[in-house]
Amino acid sequence: MKTYQHPTQRPHTDTVIAIGSFDGVHLGHQSLLNTLIAEARMHHVPSVVYTFDPPTRVLIQGVEFLSTLPEKLALLKQLGIDEVIAVPFTREFAARPKEEFLNDLSLLRPKTVVVGQDFGFGKNRSGGLDDLRTITPELIALPMLSLDGEAVKSTRIRGFLNSGQVEDAHQLLGREYEAMGVVVHGDKRGRLIGFPTANVAVPEGKLLPKGVYFVEFCWDNQSFSGIANVGKRPTVEGEDVRLEVHLLDFQGDLYGQEVTVKFKRFIRHEQKFAGLDALKAQLDLDRQTALAWME
Structure with missing residues (x-):
């Protein structure tokens, strides 16, 4: 083309x-x-x-x-x-x-x-x-x-995404909503609690559905399942909105790689926890939810 x-x-x-x-x-x-x-x-x-x-x-x-x-x-x-x-x-x-x-x-x-x-x-x-x-x-x-x-119009799709209704957005798109970006270095807090994440930088102005989602992570003609968090990470006093993906079936160095994240299902809204232990407990539950959907 x-x-x-x-x-x-x-x-x-x-x-x-x-x-x-x-x-x-x-x-x-x-x-x-x-x-x-x-x-x-x-x-x-x-x-x-x-x-x-x-x-x-x-x-x-x-x-x-x-x-x-x-x-x-x-x-x-x-x-x-x-x-x-x-x-x-x-x-x-x-x-x-x-x-x-x-x-x-x-x-x-x-x-x-x-x-x-x-x-x-x-x-x-x-x-x-x-x-x-x-x-x-x-x-x-x-x-x-x-x-x-x-x-079927873009305004309705934006409304669904802003409400976390990614599956409703899928119906109008004819496919899963996706975001392309480059994996960059983050704070590396996730690995401290056993949930390392790929921090995906997307262009400014790209609509990202806020919350926690079951996603498909595509890279180098391969796809992996993951849990994405889109938000400001209130438990660690984050200020900027980030797209971070914990991969369920991949380990390796992805820094500098261009990837695509496909939002498949809503898990929960982002929330502030009392500390990292409470956050880890919830992430364990999120992982169990996502693993069940992989079957």
Whole structure:
């Protein structure tokens, strides 16, 4: 899959394009992108996703994002997208008139444009579907996907994750929620009580569900089961939010390695214990819970 930051960077050939933030690449996005791929195959041209980094709501509304750009690119590649144009989304870009945005899109020579029915663009979202029709012979505007009578959208997924309801988020994502990061050195307190952890550093702004979870830890084409704690570690007076994973079936040095943590099931909320002995007792219970789920 080829990636660019602007339409001028790719060859001037015909395409079929889909436009959107695609934060999380959830089931609704996947439905739209499957339409994109089918149209591109019918026209025998590349399928191109025109997206924004960061997602528009992250910049404009200050929400946390569901997928970093590397995570989004990996998901789009898995779906079979041919090319991605990931435009750096800044306040200056958001303030551009709709005509400039249309000029950029026209460089892609789209035979078909695929968007959601509510898609708007340009300063104050002044551009809409009728404007897109001026640059393409065919516009496909899809309604929002519903599941069990409710819309599938990133806002709902954020709400589930912020409440620890990772399994509900899974239903809308079509997969487990995941976080990619690099294992870095931490305080090494866990090993003192028999629970060594991998401290996974993720990009600032990535939404992490707070609490304790049963997770799948993926590294080097291998996967291991673990218990993740996401929070400030109140028992040891921690101040910053961290993602720490105790691996149940792996021992070794992972420092500097890029890993993916998949949140499978909620175990409990983070809490402050009277001391390390009380914390260790609870971690023993958490481990028994996770081991039972491994069977």
